[in-house]
Amino acid sequence: MSDVLDYAAVGVGPANLSLAALGADVENLRSVHFEARPGFSWHPGLLLPEATLQVSPLKDLVTLVDPTSRYSFLAFLANEGRLYQFLTAKFPAVLRAEFDQYLQWASRSIPSIEFGAEVRGVRVRAGRSSDGRSSDGHFVLDTGRGEVTARNVVLGTGQTPFVPGFLRPHLGADVFHAEEFLSRPRELPGRAVAVIGGGQSGAEIVRHLMRLDEPPRSITWITRRPGFLPMDDSPFTNEYFFPAYAREFHGLPQADKRELLAEQKYASDGIDLATLQDVYRERYRHECLLGRKDWLRLMPRSEVTGCARLSDGWELEVKGPHAPVVRSDVVVLATGYEYRLPDCMAELAPHLARTSDGLVVGDDYALSLDLRTSGRVFLQNGARHAWGIADPNLSLLAWRSAVILNAILGYRRYNT
Ligand SMILES: Cc1cc2nc3c(=O)[nH]c(=O)nc-3n(C[C@H](O)[C@H](O)[C@H](O)COP(=O)(O)OP(=O)(O)OC[C@H]3O[C@@H](n4cnc5c(N)ncnc54)[C@H](O)[C@@H]3O)c2cc1C
Incomplete structure (x- = not known):
């Protein structure tokens, strides 16, 4: 069997955890998800005991594209034997501490996640194929513990405090x-x-x-x-957080996007x-x-x-x-917070297409790279300028991961 993975993911916050959960049961998919921290934690410095989710817990890792997944928030509650108590407690919003427990539970159940593994560098291997002309173009990721080779890379390194x-x-x-x-x-x-x-x-x-x-x-x-x-959590405004709206937004001219981002600020x-x-x-x-x-x-x-x-x-x-x-x-x-390309992308950064607003991000969340590669670099939660106010939010988490996974697999595993 080839030692080239289908993809390697950098960072395991909710975004790439969703990708890992959706990919976990896909046959023959070979992937690894690297996380620098020793275990999963969701913005631990702001995990105030009284803080709650700002969205429905159905906007979890998987439910909105696969309600039957074993990695849903409901599956977690069932696994913990809390379903009846949870329903009876009638929380107006789920405590962030409980959602963090859910995310940790999911992260412990997925074998392709490696904690304590900071990706320090990503490069493209410029080897020669047997015809002596083309490079194999695989991505090589260095974690300090060794290197892995993958056809695709998925960046999910989150945002940086501003x-x-x-x-x-x-x-x-x-x-x-x-x-x-x-x-x-x-x-x-x-x-x-x-x-x-x-x-x-x-x-x-x-x-x-x-x-x-x-x-x-x-x-x-x-x-x-x-x-x-x-x-603004009112019904029509909430449609900004629908996949169909995100797609429509993505297709708009950049000047219109800028105007809408300013207009829609208080929705997020x-x-x-x-x-x-x-x-x-x-x-x-x-x-x-x-x-x-x-x-x-x-x-x-x-x-x-x-x-x-x-x-x-x-x-x-x-x-x-x-x-x-x-x-x-x-x-x-x-x-x-603001988006910054992680340091591990320093070598590839000069080869990425940008506009004055940020990176060029395609309609399957792939970045535009001017190198000959075997696959692509996908970007989670770094494209508010291109995809709209829902990009950093949990609302499109499962959907965006499904779009990326379908692109990597080359077939429609999930209905997006
Ligand atoms: C306090 C807070 C509460 C929020 N609450 C909500 C909410 O209720 N509803 C909502 O819709 N949105 C919410 N958000 C917005 C958004 O959902 C979160 O920010 C979410 O955590 C984003 O997930 P992520 O995976 O993109 O990034 P992160 O959660 O930031 O995860 C990125 C991970 O990548 C790792 N990493 C970075 N670089 C490397 C590297 N080189 N190698 C390996 N690992 C690396 C980091 O250690 C980190 O664990 C909240 C944001 C904050 C700050």
Whole structure:
């Protein structure tokens, strides 16, 4: 048997875990899924105990393309013997901690996943075939433990926390991205905390801080947005998260895409209504019942433009109608994420086609590579500019994996 795999996947977050789950029962499919971490974990630094999914749990790894799969969220509940309790608990939204357990369970059941394996390099092998002319063009992946050869590569390395340039030199124990909120011990009780960013992560952190047994001395929540705005979760808007809409969006001219991405921002980047209500109620409790006036200070329409270290904390320079400076002991950057091609793609990066908005991503999620290769490089969760606001979301997870898997197999295994 050839030692060339059909594909090698880089990164195992929900995206490539979905691909692994859909491929697990495909006969004769040879694949490997490399994950740098020692085991599966879903944004562990933001796995706050009260945080919930923003989507239906039916938008799991598999259900929307294969409701009979043994890797569904329902199969997990059944396996854990929790179905009756889950139904009876009637959670308005599934706890993220439970979805993380589900994802971990799936990751443990799929043998083609290798944890503790960081892909350090991807290159194209330029060997000669027997006719002496063409190269075999297979992809070679280096994991530090050895090399594997594959016809195709699927990138699923997720997004990188975004930190504005002027804040980067200050990153450390008291200035950090939200992604690290839980991953290091923090001194929060009795200190002034500023949270920058008016999206879901910012709201979840503010809610969490307000509920601590030993809360901060004060919380300042700063956002450029005109207010603390809800996610638009209404029925017609939710059609932006349908495969048919994603396909339609993908076919539009780039200028139209840009306009629509701006227009549709709050369908994906707003704050989920339940979290907003919680924050509002916590503020009521602290202000009205506990007499802590101005303990939570809200600063919408305010942009942080500078940051200076003081002998006893930080001074943030702010442009906006509320205050020109904010002094704080701790600064949490809920400033979002951006897509960056992983370092392991450095050798192939100059050969990838781009527009001014990002990588060119085809209608089966393949990148456009100007090298002679045996297969292609597919991209999960890096194509918001090309596929629309649903790209980083769980909504199209199973569908996108099925599209990629069908392309790799060369036949329609899944109805997409
Ligand atoms: C806190 C949070 C909550 C979210 N909640 C929701 C939600 O409720 N609903 C929703 O629709 N969306 C949600 N999202 C958006 C999205 O679903 C998640 O970000 C999701 O985790 C994206 O999955 P991914 O597999 O693309 O990336 P990630 O989950 O980021 O996984 C990428 C993986 O690749 C690994 N990796 C990176 N480089 C390498 C390498 N060179 N070699 C090997 N491994 C590598 C990383 O270690 C990581 O495990 C949330 C996002 C965040 C940040």
